[in-house]
Amino acid sequence: MKKIFIISICCFCSYNIFSQEYIVEKDTTKLQETIIIAQRKLSNYRQEKTLSSIDAYLEKANQVTMIKRGNYAWEPSLNNMVSDRLNVTIDGMQIFGACTDKMDPITSYVDVSNLEQVNINSGQEGTENGHCVGGGIDLQIAPSKFHNSGLKTSVDLGYETNGNYKVAGLDVEYSGNKFYLNTDAIFRESDNYDAGDNKEILYSQFQKYNISLQGGYQLANNHVLEANVIYDKATDVGYPALPMDVSLAEALITSVTHNYKNADAKIKSLESKLYFNTITHIMDDSKRPDVPIRMDMPGWSDTYGFYSKASLAEKKHHIRINLNGFYNRSLAEMTMYPNDPNQPDMFMYTWPDIRTLYTGLYLNDNIALNAQESISGTLRLGFHQNKIAKQVGVESLQIFHPNTSDSKNRFLLSLSGAYTIKKSMFDASLGLGYGERAPSVSEGYGFFLFNSFDRYDYIGNPNLKNEKALEFNTRINFKINNLKLGVTSSFFHISNYIIGEIDDTASPMTIGANGVRLYNALNNASIFDVYLNTSYGFSKKVSFNSSVGYNYGVGSNKENLPLIRPLSYVAEINYNTKKFNAALQLEGNGNQSKYSSFYGEDETPTYAVLNLNLGNMFHLKQHKLVFKYGVENILDTNYSTYADWNNIPRQGRNFYLNASYILF
Numbered sequence: 001m002k003k004i005f006i007i008s009i010c011c012f013c014s015y016n017i018f019s020q021e022y023i024v025e026k027d028t029t030k031l032q033e034t035i036i037i038a039q040r041k042l043s044n045y046r047q048e049k050t051l052s053s054i055d056a057y058l059e060k061a062n063q064v065t066m067i068k069r070g071n072y073a074w075e076p077s078l079n080n081m082v083s084d085r086l087n088v089t090i091d092g093m094q095i096f097g098a099c100t101d102k103m104d105p106i107t108s109y110v111d112v113s114n115l116e117q118v119n120i121n122s123g124q125e126g127t128e129n130g131h132c133v134g135g136g137i138d139l140q141i142a143p144s145k146f147h148n149s150g151l152k153t154s155v156d157l158g159y160e161t162n163g164n165y166k167v168a169g170l171d172v173e174y175s176g177n178k179f180y181l182n183t184d185a186i187f188r189e190s191d192n193y194d195a196g197d198n199k200e201i202l203y204s205q206f207q208k209y210n211i212s213l214q215g216g217y218q219l220a221n222n223h224v225l226e227a228n229v230i231y232d233k234a235t236d237v238g239y240p241a242l243p244m245d246v247s248l249a250e251a252l253i254t255s256v257t258h259n260y261k262n263a264d265a266k267i268k269s270l271e272s273k274l275y276f277n278t279i280t281h282i283m284d285d286s287k288r289p290d291v292p293i294r295m296d297m298p299g300w301s302d303t304y305g306f307y308s309k310a311s312l313a314e315k316k317h318h319i320r321i322n323l324n325g326f327y328n329r330s331l332a333e334m335t336m337y338p339n340d341p342n343q344p345d346m347f348m349y350t351w352p353d354i355r356t357l358y359t360g361l362y363l364n365d366n367i368a369l370n371a372q373e374s375i376s377g378t379l380r381l382g383f384h385q386n387k388i389a390k391q392v393g394v395e396s397l398q399i400f401h402p403n404t405s406d407s408k409n410r411f412l413l414s415l416s417g418a419y420t421i422k423k424s425m426f427d428a429s430l431g432l433g434y435g436e437r438a439p440s441v442s443e444g445y446g447f448f449l450f451n452s453f454d455r456y457d458y459i460g461n462p463n464l465k466n467e468k469a470l471e472f473n474t475r476i477n478f479k480i481n482n483l484k485l486g487v488t489s490s491f492f493h494i495s496n497y498i499i500g501e502i503d504d505t506a507s508p509m510t511i512g513a514n515g516v517r518l519y520n521a522l523n524n525a526s527i528f529d530v531y532l533n534t535s536y537g538f539s540k541k542v543s544f545n546s547s548v549g550y551n552y553g554v555g556s557n558k559e560n561l562p563l564i565r566p567l568s569y570v571a572e573i574n575y576n577t578k579k580f581n582a583a584l585q586l587e588g589n590g591n592q593s594k595y596s597s598f599y600g601e602d603e604t605p606t607y608a609v610l611n612l613n614l615g616n617m618f619h620l621k622q623h624k625l626v627f628k629y630g631v632e633n634i635l636d637t638n639y640s641t642y643a644d645w646n647n648i649p650r651q652g653r654n655f656y657l658n659a660s661y662i663l664f
């Protein structure tokens with residue numbers, strides 16, 4: 001079963017900015033749920049700022065919530081599972097954050113200007129690029145543009161009152177018959193934001209810029225060679241929910257791609273990519289007035305990889321194959337400087353230079369049984385190897401896990417199958433999946449990683465078994481005149497569920513920590529989610545959308561799992577014409593009654609906020625001007641959600657204006 005949300009972000013080549021055709025038409029033939037939110041398009045489903053961060057775009061998908069440690073670099077959670085259980089890629093490229101405290105999810109290293117769409121695949125549907133339990137998120141770069149349209153420029157400017165937030169973007173594109181070149185730059189800067197009732201949130205400022213260059217050359221008929229470079233640099237990023245900030249988060253993401261396409265042949269397309277990316281992450285506590293001990297905590301992550309993807313069609317079969325591999329090096333250190341200068345500095349590797357090598361093969365076959373029904377199956381097989389390059393790292397981990405060796409091999413398997421039916425009044429699908437994942441670098445090899453959520457130091461366990469998930473998912477959509485009703489639901493039964501377990505015998509390294517947790521596995525855990533989506537068109541101009549979600553997660557120790565979303569809802573009324581649109585949105589959560597005190601969570605009370613979004617478009621001869629403006633959190637509610645790390649309050653009232661000027 002395809003459960004894909006496509007969030008389209010950047011689209012210069014779209015001609016009808018306000019066109020209704022682009023709007024959340026669910027492509028029921030492929031059972032894709034498509035949410036299109038374009039940088040320069042206005043969708044009537046979820047009105048959006050054109051210059052929203054990727055994080056804000058991602059948050060619009062049903063099963064996605066963003067875990068917030070501040071105003072920047074939110075961590076995506078899909079089906080109530082975070083990074084370790086997800087496979088997040090940039091255009092099929094593996095890339096791993098360099099922070100031991102998850103301050104830099106890889107979604108923070110790209111910007112809307114780099115991307116065209118985001119594909120979000122739930123559960124084992126998300127294994128096209130790698131193994132996962134919760135699902136896959138692929139941030140996709142715009143494809144080749146041999147439009148022969150010459151030079152095109154666009155300028156974006158944005159301002160928001162809350163936090164004095166400024167955004168500026170520039171995009172220049174040359175597109176010929178045989179050659180194209182696209183370059184874009186975006187700059188974002190925000191001061192501390194204010195929560196409701198004008199309460200300033202200290203250390204919530206950030207500043208970042210991102211530049212990218214992409215070019216393509218048509219080698220021959222059907223053959224295209226492309227190169228892409230993205231450079232992203234964030235400085236002075238505050239994390240109000242954490243004890244430290246970030247003075248530098250820097251990424252260089254490069255790739256070369258060969259593309260072959262032939263609609264008349266059996267092999268419809270063959271895409272091969274070689275890539276390299278490097279990340280530097282420097283944590284900083286120099287701006288915090290009271291810290292028990294000064295620390296330096298830098299981290300680095302380098303990844304080399306390749307993939308080769310083929311798409312074949314043969315009678316009723318549509319087959320996709322992906323052979324891929326990567327080599328990653330993750331290293332992080334911590335130096336503590338005692339206040340007493342006579343005491344020696346303390347140094348240790350928090351990620352002792354972990355090398356991960358992976359190669360795998362993915363197969364997907366979609367078989368059309370007849371005009372209305374289809375079945376599909378996927379398989380991913382992989383070899384996964386970890387090596388500890390620093391001998392001192394092996395020795396340190398042996399204190400806690402005496403039979404630790406410097407290398408560990410794993411074989412990983414993922415399987416899924418789905419049945420889909422599509423009739424004029426309804427469509428439905430039913431899916432089953434089984435998947436395995438290896439522990440992440442922190443889970444396997446982290447050394448005294450302080451988690452400010454439950455205030456424990458965490459130590460990895462290289463001998464953890466693979467986590468295994470059995471998954472069941474279903475969706476059904478009805479369409480009755482102007483009314484659309486849909487239900488989607490997933491259930492995961494996860495064996496060897498990896499989570500920290502208190503070790504009373506060890507004492508923490510971090511001053512003020514509650515104790516030490518060793519990564520271990522619960523016998524099993526269950527996670528369930530269900531969403532009810534409704535939309536109703538009153539007329540061509542006025543429509544209503546709503547979504548209600550319920551989630552549940554419990555471990556075999558009978559304790560609630562942490563970070564499980566409580567009852568959530570969003571309701572929106574829209575008015576749309578060709579030149580103007582408006583939307584009033586109510587969004588909220590119920591009381592988080594099933595919180596996990598065992599894992600450091602407290603109860604988050606119910607909240608609701610009201611937002612208003614407006615948009616205008618003007619045609620000026622060959623130019624186009626698009627305004628998006630509105631008010632978020634109109635009532636200036638002071639609130640935080642279950643996904644806000646340490647209950648950091650969210651933004652209070654915010655007026656914003658985004659302007660886009662497009663020159664053809």
Ligand SMILES: [Cu+2]
Nearest residue numbers: 099101103283
């Ligand atoms: Cu960090």
